[in-house]
Amino acid sequence: MNITLHVWRQKDANDPGAMEVYTAKDVSADSSFLEMLDMVNEDLAQKGIDPIHFDHDCREGICGMCSLVINGVPHGPQAATTACQLHMRSFKDGDAIYIEPFRARAFPVLKDTIVDRTAFDRIMQAGGFISVNTGGAPDANAIPIPKTAADKAMDAAACIGCGACVAACKNGSAMLFVGAKVTQFANLPQGQSEKAARAKAMVAQMDLEGFGNCSNYSECEAVCPKEIKVEVIARMNREFLGATVKSSS
Amino acid sequence: MSSTPTTSPAQSPSSATFISASIGKKVLMAFSGIVALSFVVGHMLGNLQIFLGQERLNAYGESLQSLGAGLWVIRISLLLFFALHIWMGVKLKAENLKARPVRYKFNETVKASISSRTMIWSGTTILAFFVYHILHFTARTTDPRFLQLPLDMAGNYDIYSMIILGFENPVNAAVYIIAVGLLCTHISHGIYSMFQSLGLTSPSCNKTLHRFAHAVALILFLGFSAVPVGVITGALKLPKNPPSNNHLQSAQSLEPISIESGGES
Numbered sequence: 120m121n122i123t124l125h126v127w128r129q130k131d132a133n134d135p136g137a138m139e140v141y142t143a144k145d146v147s148a149d150s151s152f153l154e155m156l157d158m159v160n161e162d163l164a165q166k167g168i169d170p171i172h173f174d175h176d177c178r179e180g181i182c183g184m185c186s187l188v189i190n191g192v193p194h195g196p197q198a199a200t201t202a203c204q205l206h207m208r209s210f211k212d213g214d215a216i217y218i219e220p221f222r223a224r225a226f227p228v229l230k231d232t233i234v235d236r237t238a239f240d241r242i243m244q245a246g247g248f249i250s251v252n253t254g255g256a257p258d259a260n261a262i263p264i265p266k267t268a269a270d271k272a273m274d275a276a277a278c279i280g281c282g283a284c285v286a287a288c289k290n291g292s293a294m295l296f297v298g299a300k301v302t303q304f305a306n307l308p309q310g311q312s313e314k315a316a317r318a319k320a321m322v323a324q325m326d327l328e329g330f331g332n333c334s335n336y337s338e339c340e341a342v343c344p345k346e347i348k349v350e351v352i353a354r355m356n357r358e359f360l361g362a363t364v365k366s367s368s
Numbered sequence: 369m370s371s372t373p374t375t376s377p378a379q380s381p382s383s384a385t386f387i388s389a390s391i392g393k394k395v396l397m398a399f400s401g402i403v404a405l406s407f408v409v410g411h412m413l414g415n416l417q418i419f420l421g422q423e424r425l426n427a428y429g430e431s432l433q434s435l436g437a438g439l440w441v442i443r444i445s446l447l448l449f450f451a452l453h454i455w456m457g458v459k460l461k462a463e464n465l466k467a468r469p470v471r472y473k474f475n476e477t478v479k480a481s482i483s484s485r486t487m488i489w490s491g492t493t494i495l496a497f498f499v500y501h502i503l504h505f506t507a508r509t510t511d512p513r514f515l516q517l518p519l520d521m522a523g524n525y526d527i528y529s530m531i532i533l534g535f536e537n538p539v540n541a542a543v544y545i546i547a548v549g550l551l552c553t554h555i556s557h558g559i560y561s562m563f564q565s566l567g568l569t570s571p572s573c574n575k576t577l578h579r580f581a582h583a584v585a586l587i588l589f590l591g592f593s594a595v596p597v598g599v600i601t602g603a604l605k606l607p608k609n610p611p612s613n614n615h616l617q618s619a620q621s622l623e624p625i626s627i628e629s630g631g632e633s
Binding site: 125127191222223225287290291294319322323326329330331333334335337338349353354357358359360363 | 385386388389390391392393394395460463464466467468469470471472473474475476477478479480481484485487557560561563564565566567568569570571574
């Protein structure tokens with residue numbers, strides 16, 4: 120199939136950037152979206168044109184490096200799928216595909232479609248951890264955890280921190296990401312001792328980074344490749360409110 | 369790379385940080401929204417008494433007026449909550465626009481409902497209508513006929529006739545129904561948002577909550593629209609034989625007079 124690509128090209132963080140048009144010829148329907156871009160890049164390199172820069176790593180849908188907005192949707196049209204796991208069979212011959220970087224003030228564009236997502240790292244540093252003493256690893260079953268709590272924690276822990284939620288949110292809000300991290304720890308016994316401080320510190324860092332507020336659009340939930348639900352945001356709100364009441368009493 | 373400072377979990381947050389925090393603002397939005405919604409529900413129940421007749425509706429108005437200073441306490445409290453709701457709404461919207469300065473060339477929406485995406489616009493329109501509505505029925509400055517309506521023995525206004533006269537004009541009725549429609553789209557997203565912002569949703573009750581929000585919005589729309597529709601269709605009419613001498617007595621007169629005719633619905 121032949122595809123027309125409209126790609127965001129931006130030399131560096133200070134360049135205003137613009138959309139450029141390229142053609143991908145003889146693309147196999149079985150190739151992945153990133154393989155298609157690899158082919159286009161080989162062609163561009165042969166012509167002496169700077170290849171399209173895009174983030175990728177595992178190409179297995181688990182690392183969270185993909186950061187492409189395909190036809191206005193982070194990770195593209197297929198639900199619960201990262202851009203690297205998207206295949207060209209999702210498109211038709213002759214299609215025009217728009218490829219843009221994640222858009223949010225807290226995710227500045229570094230080059231082409233690559234954005235700086237270290238804001239997420241700083242949110243994690245603020246409270247996305249548990250403090251444990253060093254020493255021998257304890258027995259795995261020493262701390263009893265109810266199945267329902269373990270399931271909820273695991274559902275939230277499925278978050279790969281890709282940032283698609285921020286990119287999809289019309290407010291550039293990071294609440295699904297932060298909600299997932301807060302929920303993951305709040306459901307486990309290991310997360311209890313730092314629960315209140317974690318909720319407040321992670322929310323404070325999120326606000327400091329310049330992410331927007333949640334308007335409950337649920338766009339984040341719709342594009343999340345790991346199907347994190349907006350209820351994690353409710354859990355974060357609950358934890359934050361509880362922590363505020365606790366600290367003021 | 370950015371050098372944004374990192375907060376520490378050991379930091380002791382105060383109530384000031386709560387209000388300035390994203391979630392704090394959403395909680396204030398939710399609380400003021402609950403107050404505004406309670407008022408809207410009460411207002412609709414009050415309005416619907418028009419179908420019970422002129423006397424009943426006017427007596428209801430009288431009972432509110434009889435609260436005296438209490439009525440002003442309620443009015444001012446409501447206005448303060450509305451002001452808080454508007455202030456938070458504008459502040460959140462301004463921050464949200466700042467957080468997403470560059471739009472996508474290919475703009476797509478996967479799930480967000482129209483009502484959720486138009487909250488600021490439905491809210492602004494409701495505010496404009498609210499001002500007009502107060503001038504129309506509370507301050508009585510937009511329709512000179514209201515000042516010609518007779519007062520009852522206690523000097524109370526004939527709310528029943530004001531409503532009929534107000535909605536006899538199809539433009540007034542249409543504007544009212546459109547405004548109420550926007551209010552209800554605002555509420556349909558607002559109710560769900562309230563629960564979510566206060567952390568009161570869970571995967572098991574989320575669908576029910578969405579249905580509940582839509583049902584409340586629909587009931588409110590039907591309840592509010594029933595009055596102008598009733599007037600336009602003729603189901604609600606002015607009293608057939610209003611005492612002619614009452615027309616000589618205007619609302620601006622010092623001596624109140626009685627309404628002799630009963631309500632007709």
